[in-house]
Amino acid sequence: MNKTGRVVVIGGGATGTGILRDLAMRGIDCVLVERGDLATGTSGRFHGLLHSGARYAVSDAHSAAECVEENAVVRSIAPFCVEDTGGLFLAVKGDDDAFVEQWREGCRRAKIAAEEIPLEELRREEPLVTREVARAFRVPDAAVDGFTLAWANAASAKALGAQVKTYTRAVGFSIEENVVRGVRLQDVKTGAEELVECAMVINAAGAWAKEIAALAAQDIPVAPDRGVLLVFNHRLSSRVLNRLRPPSDGDIFVPHGSVTIFGTTSRPARGPDDDEVTSDEVRELLALGGALVPGLEAMRIIRAFAGVRPLFLSAGAGEGREATRGFQVLDHREESGIEGLISVVGGKLTTYRLMAKAAVDAVTRRWGVDVPCTTHQVRMERPFEVEGTAGGALLCECERVTDAFLGEAQRCWRRGSLGDLRRLTRLGMGPCQGSFCTVRAAGYAHESLGVSLDETNALLREHLEERWKGTRPVLWGWQARQAELARGIGLGLLELHRMEGDRP
Amino acid sequence: MKYDEYDVVVIGAGLSGLFAAHACALRRKRAVVLGTGLGTVYSASGIVNILGWYPLDSRNAVQRPLDALESLIREHPGHPYARVGRGKVEEALSLFLAACTEMHLPYGGSLLENTLLPTSIGTLSPVTLYPATAPVDVHGAASLTVVGFHGYPDFVPAYVAGNLERRLGRAVRHVRIDAAAAGKTVNSFDLAAQIERGALAVGIAGQLKGSVEAGGLAIFPAVLGLLRHEEIVRALERELGCRVLEVPTLPPSVAGYRLAESLKKRLAARGVEVITGAPVTSVDVSDGACRAVGVSGASGRLQRYAAPAYVLATGGILGEGLRVEPGGIRETVFALPVSCDDPVCQREFLDLKGHAVFRAGVAVNDRLQPLGGDGKVALRNVYVAGATLAGFDPIAERNGHAVGIVTGYKAGILASGGGD
Numbered sequence: 001m002n003k004t005g006r007v008v009v010i011g012g013g014a015t016g017t018g019i020l021r022d023l024a025m026r027g028i029d030c031v032l033v034e035r036g037d038l039a040t041g042t043s044g045r046f047h048g049l050l051h052s053g054a055r056y057a058v059s060d061a062h063s064a065a066e067c068v069e070e071n072a073v074v075r076s077i078a079p080f081c082v083e084d085t086g087g088l089f090l091a092v093k094g095d096d097d098a099f100v101e102q103w104r105e106g107c108r109r110a111k112i113a114a115e116e117i118p119l120e121e122l123r124r125e126e127p128l129v130t131r132e133v134a135r136a137f138r139v140p141d142a143a144v145d146g147f148t149l150a151w152a153n154a155a156s157a158k159a160l161g162a163q164v165k166t167y168t169r170a171v172g173f174s175i176e177e178n179v180v181r182g183v184r185l186q187d188v189k190t191g192a193e194e195l196v197e198c199a200m201v202i203n204a205a206g207a208w209a210k211e212i213a214a215l216a217a218q219d220i221p222v223a224p225d226r227g228v229l230l231v232f233n234h235r236l237s238s239r240v241l242n243r244l245r246p247p248s249d250g251d252i253f254v255p256h257g258s259v260t261i262f263g264t265t266s267r268p269a270r271g272p273d274d275d276e277v278t279s280d281e282v283r284e285l286l287a288l289g290g291a292l293v294p295g296l297e298a299m300r301i302i303r304a305f306a307g308v309r310p311l312f313l314s315a316g317a318g319e320g321r322e323a324t325r326g327f328q329v330l331d332h333r334e335e336s337g338i339e340g341l342i343s344v345v346g347g348k349l350t351t352y353r354l355m356a357k358a359a360v361d362a363v364t365r366r367w368g369v370d371v372p373c374t375t376h377q378v379r380m381e382r383p384f385e386v387e388g389t390a391g392g393a394l395l396c397e398c399e400r401v402t403d404a405f406l407g408e409a410q411r412c413w414r415r416g417s418l419g420d421l422r423r424l425t426r427l428g429m430g431p432c433q434g435s436f437c438t439v440r441a442a443g444y445a446h447e448s449l450g451v452s453l454d455e456t457n458a459l460l461r462e463h464l465e466e467r468w469k470g471t472r473p474v475l476w477g478w479q480a481r482q483a484e485l486a487r488g489i490g491l492g493l494l495e496l497h498r499m500e501g502d503r504p
Numbered sequence: 505m506k507y508d509e510y511d512v513v514v515i516g517a518g519l520s521g522l523f524a525a526h527a528c529a530l531r532r533k534r535a536v537v538l539g540t541g542l543g544t545v546y547s548a549s550g551i552v553n554i555l556g557w558y559p560l561d562s563r564n565a566v567q568r569p570l571d572a573l574e575s576l577i578r579e580h581p582g583h584p585y586a587r588v589g590r591g592k593v594e595e596a597l598s599l600f601l602a603a604c605t606e607m608h609l610p611y612g613g614s615l616l617e618n619t620l621l622p623t624s625i626g627t628l629s630p631v632t633l634y635p636a637t638a639p640v641d642v643h644g645a646a647s648l649t650v651v652g653f654h655g656y657p658d659f660v661p662a663y664v665a666g667n668l669e670r671r672l673g674r675a676v677r678h679v680r681i682d683a684a685a686a687g688k689t690v691n692s693f694d695l696a697a698q699i700e701r702g703a704l705a706v707g708i709a710g711q712l713k714g715s716v717e718a719g720g721l722a723i724f725p726a727v728l729g730l731l732r733h734e735e736i737v738r739a740l741e742r743e744l745g746c747r748v749l750e751v752p753t754l755p756p757s758v759a760g761y762r763l764a765e766s767l768k769k770r771l772a773a774r775g776v777e778v779i780t781g782a783p784v785t786s787v788d789v790s791d792g793a794c795r796a797v798g799v800s801g802a803s804g805r806l807q808r809y810a811a812p813a814y815v816l817a818t819g820g821i822l823g824e825g826l827r828v829e830p831g832g833i834r835e836t837v838f839a840l841p842v843s844c845d846d847p848v849c850q851r852e853f854l855d856l857k858g859h860a861v862f863r864a865g866v867a868v869n870d871r872l873q874p875l876g877g878d879g880k881v882a883l884r885n886v887y888v889a890g891a892t893l894a895g896f897d898p899i900a901e902r903n904g905h906a907v908g909i910v911t912g913y914k915a916g917i918l919a920s921g922g923g924d
Contacts, residue, residue, distance in 0.1 A: 283830055297830070393657045394689045403657065436658075436754055439625065443660025453666045460625070461854060468853035475849065475861065480828035484821045484899065487862070490854075492899045493549060493752060495629050497854035498557075 004028055004367055005199025008183045010170045010212050012036070013043035014146060014349050016204035017153035017164075018356030018375070024160035025378070026360065026371040031163040031196065032154070033170055033185055037420045039150035042206050043349060044423075045275070045307030047229065047261050049240060049254050050074060050144040051350040052087055054114055054137075057106030058099070059247060063326050063348075064110040070351045071140065073376045074149075077353075080382050081149045085255055087141025087240035088126070089114065092291060093134045095245050100135055103244060107139075114139050126237050128293050141240040143256045146349055147423055151383040155412075166420070173201070173216045173341075180216065180340030200366070202359050203343040207272035207308040213343055218332055221313040222345050224272045226306050228281050229263035230474070233300035233431050236260040236293055243292060250288030258430075259302065262289055266309075275306045277473040300478040302431060303470025312346030327351065329358045331366065342366075383424065384412035395444060396437035398430025403444045410449050418445050418459045428463065433471075435486045438463045439494070457499055464490050510534045512919040513797060513809045515784050515837055516817035516825065518543040520890030520908035520915075522767045522778070523596075524815040526603070527916025529774040535916075536809060537776065538799060540783040543764060544823045545905075549752030550726070550759030552597065552611075552633040552905045556618065560900060561856035565630040569618055570594070582895040587870050588910045596913035597906070601633065607766040608734040612636035622723060624659050624751050626650075626667025632906070635759055637737055640721065640749050642672070647720035647746075649677040651712065656683060656690050658754045659725035681711040695727040696758040699736065709743035718745035726750040726759040733762060782807075784837050793885045794838070813885045813919035816866075816874070817912060820891030820898065826865060833864050835892065840866045841877045843894070858900040865894035872915050887915035 007023055009016050012034025023030040034040075053067030075082050091100050107114040115138045122129065122136045154164050167188040174182035174195060182197040205212045210222045235255045243251035254261045265285060282304050283297075290296045312328055327347030332338045344359040357373045364371055392404030409421050418441070421427075427441055428434025442460050445451040451459075464486065471483050490496045512528045514521045517539025528535035554569035558576060566572040573593065577586045585593060597615060604611050611633045613619050618630040620642060634640075642648070648668065652661035661678035668676045683690055684698040698704060708728075716722050722740075728750055729736035741748050752759050768778050779799075786798035786806065796810040818825025818837055826842060827834045833842040844864035850857060867875045868888050876882035889911040891898045898904030 279830070391687070393655055395657055439754060440657040440660075443625070443663040444657060446666060447660050447662040453663075453670065456663065457625075457667070464853050472849050472851075476828045476830050480821050480861075481824070484862070487853075487899045488547070488822065489754060492902055492904075493754070494623050494625050495627050495902075497856060497900075498563075498629075499627055 004369060006030065006197065007200045007202060007363060008033065008196055008198045009202045009204055010183070011041070011204035011206055011208070012038040012150065012154070012164070012166060013041045013204070013206050014039070014150050014153070014352035015206060015344060015347065015355050017150045017157070018352045019202055019204055019344075019359050020157040020162050020164070021153045022356045022360040022373055022375050023363075024157040024162040025374055026364065028363075029161075030157070031165060032157070033165045033168040033183070035167070035169040035188055037166055037417075037423060038154055038164075039147045039423075041208070042307050042309065043146040043150055045229070045305055046146060046349060047252055047254050047263060048143050048146060048256050049252065049350070050082055050142040051348065052139040052141045053110055053112050054087070054089055054103070054107055054139045054141070055242060055247060057110055057112060058102050060326065061106060061110060063351075064106065064112065066326070066351045066354055068110055068112055070354055071142070073353060074144065074350070075142065077376065077378065078149055078152055078380050081145045081152065083143040083256065085141065085143050085239050087139045087242060088122070089137045089139060089242045089244040090122075090129065090133045090292065091135045091244035092130065093132045095134065095243075099245060112139060126239070126241070128236050129241065130292055130294050135244070137244070141242070143240065143254050144349065145256070148383065149349075149352075151424060152380045155383045156380045167417075170212060170215065175216060175338070178338050180338065199340065200363050201341050202363070203341065204359065207310040209310060209343055209345050211272065213332075213341075216332070216338060216341055218336060218338065218341065218343075220330060220343055220345055223311045223313050224269040224274065225309045225311045226267050226269035226274050227264035227309060228277050228285060228304060228306050229261055230282065230285065230304050231302040232260040232262060233302050233478070234258060234260065236299070241292055250285045251292070253289070253293065269308045272308050272310075274308060277304045277306050279473050282473050298477070301474045302433060302479070303467070304473045305470050310345060310347075327355045327358070329355075329362050331362055384409055395440040396427040396430065396434075398432055398437070399426045399428075401425050401427040401437070403448070406441060406444065407449060418442070418451055418455060419462065422463075433467045433482065433486065434463055435482070435489050439489070460490075460494075461496050461499065464496060510536050510809065510811040512813050512815060512916070513538065513811040514815040514817060515797065516543075516815075516819060516823070516890070517778055517780065518817060518819050518823055518890060518908065519545045519548075519763070519905055520912035521815065521817035522764070522771065523600070523909050523912035524817055524889055524916035524919070525771055525776045525778070526767070527913045528920050529771060529776050531917070531920040531922060533920040535776050537771070537778040538782040538784055538797070538809065539778065539780050540824070542780060544819055545764045546760045547755040547757050548760045548905065549757060550635050550763050550905075551631050551752060552600070552909065553630075553903045554593070554597075554615065554632045554906050556630040556902050560858060565620070566618055568616065569632050570615055580895065582867070584893045584896050584907050584911050587868060587872060588914050592914050593910045596910040597633070599913065600909050603767075603770065607770060608731075609635060609762055609766055610637050610734055612639040614639070621749070622664065622668055622751055624664065624725060624753050626664035626671070628668075628671050629902075635726070636749060637734065637741065638747070640747060642721065642749075645719070645721035645747065647677070647717040648672075648674070648723065649679060649712075649716045649720060650723045651715075652678070652680045652725065653683045653690075653695060653727070654680050655685070655688055656695055656725070656727075658692065659751070664723070677715060679712070679715045681708065682706065691756060692725065692727050692753045692758050693756045693761070696730050696733075699727060700729040700732055709740055712744060716744050716746050720746040721749055722746055723749050723751060725753045726757070727753070730758065731762060731765060787838055789838070789883065792881070792883060794883055797837075813887070813921070815887050815889055815912070815915045815919050816892060817889040817908075817915070818892055820865065821862065823891060825892040828861065833861070835866055838874070838883065838886070840874045840882060842866060858897050862899065863895065863897045866892055867894045871918055872911065887918045889915040
């Protein structure tokens with residue numbers, strides 16, 4: 001039977017926005033709902049690594065092969081999201097030689113270009129890397145910006161008529177005779193509820209997929225797994241650094257512009273919202289990383305954060321690092337007879353487009369409609385243009401954001417809160433962590449962008465709390481001084497801690 | 505190696521170090537001040553608060569700071585104010601005010617009663633002493649106008665006025681006027697330098713005609729000139745027929761610059777050398793006393809400074825007198841013990857209770873002598889002042905300047921051989 005209808009996509013990360021774009025390009029009426037801002041789930045809390053696939057060459061050959069292809073596709077459709085750093089796999093003296101050969105063989109089979117380089121070349125190009133490296137290989141890893149990627153997919157979908165509703169939470173389904181007919185939505189800011197009718201729901205909620213599926217009394221085997229990451233204040237290496245051994249903690253460094261993201265760990269999370277980081281975990285991680293970059297403990301850290309991986313527990317597979325990093329599309333009609341609901345689980349950002357394709361293919365198959373995926377063939381645009389905005393007053397010196405730039409971002413993304421605009425323009429995300437620029441941006445937003453006094457004041461306080469969350473677990477050295485400066489401005493100069501209900 | 509004979513070596517060129525040296529100079533003692541950098545006072549507001557809120561998590565602003573001080577001294581014997589005592593607090597602050605008047609840095613406000621002043625986002629804050637040609641009454645002014653500058657994003661008049669209106673319950677006007685270079689972004693320092701040079705195309709008073717009423721109050725960011733600012737503000741008040749209030753800004757702080765530069769000049773006039781770029785990297789300690797300190801010069805040579813007494817005024821975490829490390833907190837010159845009540849910080853940054861780590865510091869007795877782990881005096885000829893001291897949080901309490909001045913004063917007197 002030929003049938004199409006509206007599709008509701010739940011989840012605004014890379015997967016959800018990728019699905020929305022694919023649906024829109026295939027001419028399907030679609031709307032995306034996300035309880036927060038785009039890419040504030042796992043897509044905003046990961047390494048930022050566009051995998052060459054080499055990491056999975058031995059442990060997960062299927063994932064490795066997927067990464068090889070998709071790495072090239074993402075570079076071609078979203079070049080502005082990718083920094084072509086290249087990568088290195090480094091075996092340190094004492095690491096298992098036999099594993100190195102297994103790894104090389106795995107790369108060959110997966111067609112990953114892994115080229116051995118002489119150690120003198122390594123030393124010349126990466127002066128901070130340990131001298132204890134035994135063998136070094138170049139691979140085509142790259143750094144990817146998850147925020148911009150999600151925004152670009154969403155903008156591309158919107159241009160084709162799709163709707164994007166951020167700050168909108170899915171709170172239930174309307175199910176009649178085992179068929180999903182609609183989704184009950186709640187506006188997070190106002191509390192207002194509405195029912196959106198649809199012919200299909202795609203659950204792309206990542207680490208929250210289980211919670212969403214539960215709204216339809218469905219159980220999916222997703223285990224949230226937490227990983228801690230550290231952002232260093234400078235570029236420790238030119239390329240992505242990977243430890244050449246079975247995937248373990250603290251074995252990847254990814255340079256992004258002027259910072260480095262280092263991690264990670266793998267511990268069962270208490271739930272998808274478990275983003276707690278303790279000082280102890282940080283110290284353990286630093287000790288592990290010191291094996292590749294000596295003296296890591298004394299280097300400047302901007303902040304620490306945790307992301308939750310949505311690990312898919314396929315039957316018989318292991319947990320934690322043993323679980324597959326592949327993905328699965330679950331059509332609930334086959335799982336338990338309920339129609340109109342598809343969940344896509346597991347996966348990694350590098351293969352987001354493939355996951356999206358598989359999910360949308362499942363929809364078109366169900367509907368007996370033959371429209372192929374073309375998301376790999378069409379290049380995306382930057383979410384908004386930055387030309388002509390350099391001449392305004394400079395609000396953020398670290399990230400070079402002018403008032404005109406902020407204004408342009410708001411013009412293109414009207415429903416965005418000031419916090420969203422900050423994420424979109426990167427204001428306040430540099431080394432000073434917004435101690436200065438958030439105050440300037442708040443003033444500008446109130447004066448020129450029509451943001452209310454209350455929202456402006458709330459933003460300043462919220463910003464400080466957000467930065468503190470990342471600083472608290474690493475409160476020593478330079479970070480402690482930065483925190484004092486933030487306190488000096490926020491509390492000492494502006495008395496932001498007294499703003500709520502103050503009656504001096 | 506070079507030996508210099510001084511009566512007192514002051515380690516640290518922040519406000520507490522400079523004021524300690526001032527106390528030494530008043531007693532005709534030869535003092536030298538060794539500073540690693542310029543000092544955190546260049547970033548600070550110039551506002552001197554005894555206490556704005558007491559207890560710290562109270563929601564009621566302190567109206568009579570000396571009364572609150574009495575309560576604090578009774579209830580917190582470990583607080584630096586308790587170590588100094590009310591008498592010395594009043595003495596030190598009066599001396600500070602006298603010095604400021606002589607340095608053409610007039611201050612408004614009174615030790616007897618706090619004033620509510622606007623911040624650079626329009627919140628109201630209780631302050632004790634603030635830079636002004638005369639006391640300012642925000643509530644009583646006939647009209648209020650907030651003035652900002654085009655190309656200066658740190659102070660946004662519409663935002664300041666919005667918050668002020670809500671808190672004062674009355675209308676507040678706002679206006680932006682032109683600075684010297686159209687289309688360029690400037691910081692507080694650039695702007696202050698332009699204004700001092702008279703580089704504005706149309707003067708400030710000229711641009712404000714019609715926006716400001718006689719008898720009113722014009723609220724500016726603190727950018728009205730550098731060292732000639734008293735002259736500039738008085739001229740403006742005359743031309744506009746209204747009072748002018750400067751509000752402290754984001755760093756670089758011109759108010760801080762004025763205070764630091766003026767104090768240094770004054771010290772130089774009294775024969776006190778303030779040496780910048782002179783980090784103390786080694787100390788010579790024996791028999792419970794400091795014999796000399798060593799400074800690594802740019803040439804790599806070690807320069808030795810020796811004196812019978814020393815003032816340790818190296819600042820807190822920001823000034824790097826205290827360095828937080830994963831295992832604990834270190835005092836960076838003498839490695840004196842530093843204890844912290846509670847290594848775990850509150851979850852909320854803005855928690856009114858504050859965080860114990862920012863209250864950590866060197867414990868002292870009532871003579872400001874540092875105590876060792878055993879509670880006994882560790883160095884009998886060293887006197888500790890300012891943010892290096894334990895038992896207070898200069899930022900959450902907003903009394904960094906006041907504590908720096910009063911403890912610097914007492915430390916300077918004691919180091920000069922004076923009694924309590």
